[in-house]
Structure formats: C-alpha cells, structure tokens
Amino acid sequence: xxxxxxxxxxxxxxxxxxxxxxxxxxxxxxxxxxxxxxxxxxxxxxxxxxxxxxxxxxxxxxxxxxxxxxxxxxxxxxxxxxxxxxxxxxxxxxxxxxxxxxxxxxxxxxxxxx
Amino acid sequence: xxxxxxxxxxxxxxxxxxxxxxxxxxxxxxxxxxxxxxxxxxxxxxxxxxxxxxxxxxxxxxxxxxxxxxxxxxxxxxxxxxxxxxxxxxxxxxxxxxxxxxxxxxxxxxxxxxx
Numbered sequence: 001x002x003x004x005x006x007x008x009x010x011x012x013x014x015x016x017x018x019x020x021x022x023x024x025x026x027x028x029x030x031x032x033x034x035x036x037x038x039x040x041x042x043x044x045x046x047x048x049x050x051x052x053x054x055x056x057x058x059x060x061x062x063x064x065x066x067x068x069x070x071x072x073x074x075x076x077x078x079x080x081x082x083x084x085x086x087x088x089x090x091x092x093x094x095x096x097x098x099x100x101x102x103x104x105x106x107x108x109x110x111x112x113x114x
Numbered sequence: 115x116x117x118x119x120x121x122x123x124x125x126x127x128x129x130x131x132x133x134x135x136x137x138x139x140x141x142x143x144x145x146x147x148x149x150x151x152x153x154x155x156x157x158x159x160x161x162x163x164x165x166x167x168x169x170x171x172x173x174x175x176x177x178x179x180x181x182x183x184x185x186x187x188x189x190x191x192x193x194x195x196x197x198x199x200x201x202x203x204x205x206x207x208x209x210x211x212x213x214x215x216x217x218x219x220x221x222x223x224x225x226x227x228x229x
Binding site for chain 1: 158216
C-alpha cells in the first residue's frame, strides 16, 4: 500500500545536537510538507516543497532545514538554533501543490530534547 | 490573512448522541475547506473536503459538513456518535497564497465519548 513513512516514531536528543527526521512517500506526490504540532496550537507549517530540488519556508522555519533531492524523500533537520524543539512533527504530501489537493499525513515523530 | 477558529477546545458527548463541531474561517474568496481527524499519537486522516458546489458534503465514517458562506462556517456533524469517534478534530483552510497546497489549521477540538 502507498503511504508516508516517518521514522523514528520517538526520538530523544540532548540540547545542542542537530537531529534529522526522516519522511519517505511512495505515493508519487509532487508536494511535501513538514508541520509541527504542539498541544492546543494546531499544526504550524515549517517547510514545504512543491517539486524536487526546491523548497520554501513556512511560518515557523527558524531553526530548521530541509532538502528535497529525491521526489520521495523530504528529511527535516532540527538544528541547535531551534529554541524549543520538543514537539510532535508531522510530514505530509499532496499529489500537486494546489489548494484543492488534500494532504496525506505520516504517523509523526515525537522529538524530545533535554 | 487567512485564519481558522475552532471555538470548542474540548467536547464531551454520550455515545449515540448527535455531534456538531464548529469551525469558522477568515478568507477573502471561496475557500477550500477540510476536516481532518487524529487519533492519539497518529497522523491526520482526511474526513471530508469542500471545494465548490453543493454546500453539504459527505465524508467518511458517517460525517458530514455544511459550508455556510454567510456565516463563514464549516461545521462538522454526525447524527450518532460511536465510542471510536473519540479523537481530535481539525478544521483547515487553503492558505490562499497561490498554488502551494499549504493549509492553515485550527487549534483542534478534542472529542470525548461517554458510554
């Protein structure tokens, strides 16, 4: 079955370390997105990519970086510059980067930084 | 700027009772609207969407939603709630910034179902 795979499900890091979250999709979707979820705040967009080798900052990009070298992969790096990195991170994709293309979500990675 | 408001943070209903979750949006034109559901520790699943046409849309799991332009609302309804419907529900609207596919999400409503 096609879908989005995020790994690992749980991730623990020490403060000051960079960490990379994996997101792979086999849906052949053009667009991919990273959202951050905090209790009571809904989902906030970190980065998005409309096509391979291109990506754009979302609403809360500071302290994060991404790459899109392959259509199926969109890894997110949480750098030591991110002041409050502990959160639930969700990767999503859509068949095309248009408002009427529903998002398909992975099952998320819960990152804890101490 | 576009925005989405879900006025109810937490709702509790009895199993078998009807449900309505509220969603209000701010948008300059006819929006693309979505409802998603999230079980604890999981990703989001699309329940239904509205793009145009009939203002009453049907979704999965027996849910429906009605788009009311005059009230800038897109409320989610279900006639009879099942215990398995307990989850968090998110309303979302297209960001409106051209062909990006970005969505703006509400803060979510947590549904608890009493036996």
